[in-house]
Amino acid sequence: MPLSEKDFPVEERRLGNGLQIRLLPDRSLPVCTLYSFFRVGSRNERPGITGISHLFEHMMFNGSKKYGPKEFDRRLEAAGGTSNAYTSNDHTAYYEDFASEALPLVLDLEADRMASLLIDDASLDRERDVVKEERRFRTDNDIDGMLDEALGALAFLAHPYRWPVIGWMSDIEAITREECERYFRTYYAPNNCTLVLVGDFETAAALREIERLYGGISAGDGLPKIATGEPPQKGERRAVIRYPSQAPAMLAGFRGPSGREPDSLVLDLIEAALSAGEGARLKRALVYEQELCVDAHVYFAWRMDPGLFEISLKLNPGVDPDRAEGALWAELARVSDEVMSERELDRAKNLVRSQLLRSLSTTNGRAHTVGQMEVMLGTWRAMLDLPDRYATIAAADVQRVARKTFPPHRRNVVTLIPGEVEA
């Protein structure tokens, strides 16, 4: 059953400077969420400035012409709101959740930093230190982060997906103010942004305010070309990390389709069949039956360019990684070799559909989904017929996509072995 457009009366506009606007009023609670999606992420970087998209995300909170340093969040919180942001491989998203009466202020804050962000050396250096701490937290002292970083560098040779979103430490240290300013001028123009407002507001008034505040910001020039090429993978690739951990771990990745290709929906279902819920194949086999892992899960996110289908195994202490790996390959081979039963396929479809519905159950969730659909699939309407598109996927599709994605020569495997690096 598709989602109904009448339940999602999204108002669509585009300003003369190219700013894309999506408004979804909902008066059930006195709150709003505003998302600003910029089509820039680590995919738009180059060696030497890896991590600049993420560092820049931090810099967006450090003051602009009208609202100086520390003012953005101070004003917002004083009006009953909060903000945050994230950077991915493909885009950077900023959001504010707030009491609805703060809408004029929130729009003014966002428009002001798009129009006139201030970047000075002192704030850049402080934010650089903060980001280095974030990197130490998420990557250098975190097993999942270490594995993820190594997997990207292993699976991609030419594409920007090969470096981590947070960037290499040496690049974070070296990024200059001039590079940040160039980055801002290039990617933070209104014609590279989708604004999504959801919640308790009056549509015509909100549109007038957006037009007044954003209408005068100049459009940017065209975006630089991205190096999206990647040679075909002709053999298995492996890497080993040694780290004084309690237990081994493993992250495997297979290059897959881009988010816009229909096969990505099939991989969503394979992800659910393998790892959503305790009855999922990998959990059942590796965690419960063979007792090889503390946890086994799959991570497949739509990306602009062909991305990665990742499988993470957190092994029980003392388990031989080769044994766990063998069990994993056996499970993947089952997906390729055997036709999935209708019952199991329905289970996967129901889990994916429920996940979509739950993501729409909050103001922030609706705003994020609308924006994500726009930047990833080109239209928010894609979310309406997603349930129907999943419903039409057949067991033969699952087998076809599994055979295409999981052959041994496409494996990329990073194994973490407990122990010190030998000097």
Place this chain on the structure above:
Amino acid sequence: MIAHDVELPPLQIEKLPSGLTLLAVQKRGLPLFHVRLSLPAGACEDPRGKAGLAHFTLELLRRGTRRRPAQDVDEMIESMGAQLFTDVSMEEGALALTVPAELSGRALDALLEVALEPAFEETEVAAARRRTIAALHSDLDEPSNVAGRAVVSLGYGPGHPYGHPPQGFRRDVDTFQREDALSFHATRCQQQGALLAAVGQPTPQELIELLKRKLAQWESSWPGRSQRSALQFTALPPSLATRAVVIHKPDATQAQVRIVAPGLPRSTPRYAEAVVANTALGGGFTSLLVDAIRVDRGLSYSVSTRLHMNRRAGLSVFSSFTKNETLRELVDVALEKMREYANSGPTQEALEKARRYLAGLFPLGLESHEALAEQIADALLDGLGLEHLKSYRSRVLAVTAEQAREMAAELSPARDGALLIVVGESEPARRELSGLCPMEVRQLEEFA
């Protein structure tokens, strides 16, 4: 308007003669149905020497019932597109499911079967014991996790009902037998003190009728009535001088820092004053500590203070992390700022900001089906009533400077006698903290 109190959606509460409370909340919009069963089976109920038994038992519920084996339990739940949520807090054990609206009856049956008719097969108990021990071992790889375990273990101290993490300790889990799970289930899975909540599109009356209809079918499956002895909640032991515990994590290039002091229970009549004072100190992105540590000095990515408010006691906790080389600087700044704050309280601007921040964002915490059920259920089970939620905004907005100042002094994590916990490489930590306060180094494994 931010000044208005939040109106809860249509709801109905009914207490049955058995002691079970029913809660029905109507939520229009998306065709979803949520059910949550809260049981008086929290970690504080773990018997002495059996830390983690509540968590272990709750996790075992899904590993087979008297009607079907574990794999079929998973199939029963997940074929509906749902995943069983289990959570053990200090106070309660909760099971919850969210399903498409048309599956409400099936969801209730599934939840009640799992909660009331577990098989606790010997082989499943043994396997769960091995899994839990492996997970506790593996959790030591996450420094923030170790810090969290140390906060409750050391903050409340041994012997206190809250003085262990809900997941327990390996040495205790290693002793768990089938009889332990059976006994815990029989005595804690009781209607007295439990709450069954449903959130969905029907009217509250219709939801209550659905709950009653289903409960009638499962009436005979509840364990027989059982009397539990009352828990002993002694006051937290006074400590006169600040001390430090460094938990050695080999090869860590960053130190996790916690500063812990006794706090307040959730039932405190000064709840609003406490959350406002805490928010101005270390909540949100513009608190005093975020400004001093992250924005002004770039010492950390994350800085916060949090009130761990349980039903009968609480802790006041500062959390952050920084590279090994700046550990002392971070601790010094944190202690200095928190001591200043304890003396002066928030500025008028900071007070006003904290009040409006909390009031403005409050409705977001009641938005999803899951949040509505959890928030209302907790307010009822903690004896705070709906008024706790309904009047939250006006109570927060009414906090005065004087009240906030008093609370700042009372709740400061930097009081004399506070406990400093550092998880990181011990040698650099010892050097950095040298001369600050008495210090002991503990091994990671002690916290598994």
